[in-house]
Amino acid sequence: MDIKPITVEELNKYIKNKIDGDEFLNNVYVKGEISNFKLHYTGHMYFTLKDEKSLIKCIMFKSYAGYLNFTPKDGMKVCVLGSVSVFERDGVYQIYVKAMKEDGIGSLYEKYEKLKSKLEEEGLFNKEHKKKIPMFPETIGVLTSSTGAVIRDIINVGTRRNPNVHIRLIPVPVQGPGAEKDIIRGIKEFNEKKLADVIILGRGGGSLEDLWPFNEESLAYAIYESEIPIISAVGHETDFTIADFVADLRAPTPSAAAELAVPNIEDVKYTISTYENRYKTSLKRKIQLMNLRYEKCMARRVFKEPMQKINEKYILIDNLVKKLNSNINNVLNKAKLKLSQNATKIDALSPMKIIARGYTISEINGKIIKTAHEINVGDTIELKYIDGNVKANVMEKTKNENK
Amino acid sequence: MKEEINFEDAMEKLEKIADELESEDLSLDESVKKFEDGMELSKKCNEILQNAEKKITVLINGEEKDFSVDNE
Structure with a gap:
């Protein structure tokens, strides 16, 4: 090979x-x-x-x-x-x-929707849980990047509305994986040390991917659990993140968030001055009313001619005395008449009158004798006549048949 | 500088005093008392507004520093 x-x-x-x-x-x-x-x-x-x-x-x-x-x-x-x-x-x-x-394509969006309905069901978006934004927060906590338009807008709007406002920034990354962890840490730091009266959580708009840290479940819970009210200003107008739904208040832009967090100091001063005006006006009115009542009171006759009333009473008394006198005389005269009438009557019934007519009264030891029965033969009786008394001895006694 | 009263409560009280003063059934003595209370409270509120201090600070690792957007 x-x-x-x-x-x-x-x-x-x-x-x-x-x-x-x-x-x-x-x-x-x-x-x-x-x-x-x-x-x-x-x-x-x-x-x-x-x-x-x-x-x-x-x-x-x-x-x-x-x-x-x-x-x-x-x-x-x-x-x-x-x-x-x-x-x-x-x-x-x-x-x-x-x-x-x-x-x-939809996977991130699907995830967002799924988390949104899950948290909604858990009650994280409930209105009843939303905390009230304080009327006059002294310190505005801000969680956003230390560079860029967001913090600049918040400072501009905030200090324009209240030149004395304290804005405290904890810089956090607002995009990229893991950014939510820093944001959560920031929320906790503000809460633990009570470093703010209200927190603005902000970032400019972006794609769903850019805004993703604000759609993280862990951040949603951190916002929900924050004791300091949180205003979210994530995205611009139309981009709603989970953080926006959980936050106590949602602002369409970071500038709007600053407006919601920082009251216009001139408005507040004006409100206070209107109260002062109301106090002054109502007190003035009260005093005028009192004056009016006093004058009305003093204008009455009793104060103008104090003797008038008394004189009127005197006349009344005189009249009454007159009436009383005449009444008494009346009664007296009636009584006199009655007396004389009675005297005549009594006179007619007087025993002397009877004796004068020829009757006598017989007495034994001063006791008037009315029947023969009371007399015994031999008693001494005294007989009274109109012109004198006679003592006589009883010699005989007879009885009437029918008695 | 930290005031004892809560600004929100104070504003609420200002409103309440105004309503009470405007009602007819207060005696003059009571009215004067309420008036004085109200004026005192509004003075305090104004003091809170005046005494707040402008501060822009940044907190990094627990350390607070002045912050300026210009020195980016």
């Missing part, structure tokens, strides 16, 4: 060159299911992509893996973008993945 053998290394190198030179294999977009997923401590990801009939090894280096906005797991359906090449040492070809997304 004069055919010269080549080494394994040479063969693999040859195959690698063939494959690397293929334009199609340099840029493949492949869908499949992840299995045997391993995250190496170096940050590189190793896994197999498979479908029902076939499989291929994949590797995603840390430099690319860092951009993932989800954590790949076994069983997950994904699309990967990369190039096919050969790992010469092992003689295997594999996909060197540069980007990966969850399969299906």
Whole structure:
């Protein structure tokens, strides 16, 4: 045999060159299911992509893996973008993945919808749980990036409305995988140390992928559990995130959030001054009313001519005395008449009158004798006449037959 | 500088006093008392507004510093 053998290394190198030179294999977009997923401590990801009939090894280096906005797991359906090449040492070809997304255009949206209905069912969006935004918060806590328009808008609007407001920013990343963890930490820090009276959670608009940290379940719970009221200002007008639904108040833009959080100090001062005016007016009115009552009172006759009433009473008394006098006289005269009438009557019945007519009264020892029965023969009786008395001895006594 | 009264409660009380003063059935003595209470409270509210201090701060790793958007 004069055919010269080549080494394994040479063969693999040859195959690698063939494959690397293929334009199609340099840029493949492949869908499949992840299995045997391993995250190496170096940050590189190793896994197999498979479908029902076939499989291929994949590797995603840390430099690319860092951009993932989800954590790949076994069983997950994904699309990967990369190039096919050969790992010469092992003689295997594999996909060197540069980007990966969850399969299906709607998958992120589906996830959002699913989480939204789950949290809604759990009551995280309930109106009754929403905390009231304080009327005059002294310190506005802000969770957003320290650069960019959001914090600038909030400071501009906030200080314009109240030049003395205290705005306290905890800078957090607002996009990219894991951003929600920093946001949650920020919410907890504000709460634990009571560093704010109200919190604005803000970021500008973006794609669903950009806004994804605000759709994370863990952030939803952190917002729900925050004791400090949270105003969310994520996205612009139309992009609603889960955070917007859980927050105590949703502002369409970060500027609007600042308006909701910071009261216009001139308005507040005006409100206070209207109260002062109301106090002054009502007290003035009360005093005027009292004055009026006093004047009305003093204008009455009793105060103007105090003797009038008394004089009137005197007249009344005089009249009464007159009436009393005449009444008494009346009664007296009647009584006098009656007396004289009675006196005549009594006079007619007087025993003296009877004696005058010729009758006598007989007495024994001062006791008037009315019947013969009381007298015994030999008694001394006294007889009274109109002109004198006579003592006589009883000589005889006879009885009337019928007595 | 930290006031004992809560601004929100104070505003509510201001409103209540105004309503009471405007009702007819307070005696003059009571009215004067309410008036004084109300004016005192509004003074306190104004003080809270005045005494607040403008501060824009940034908190990083528990350390607070002044923050300015201009020095990005």
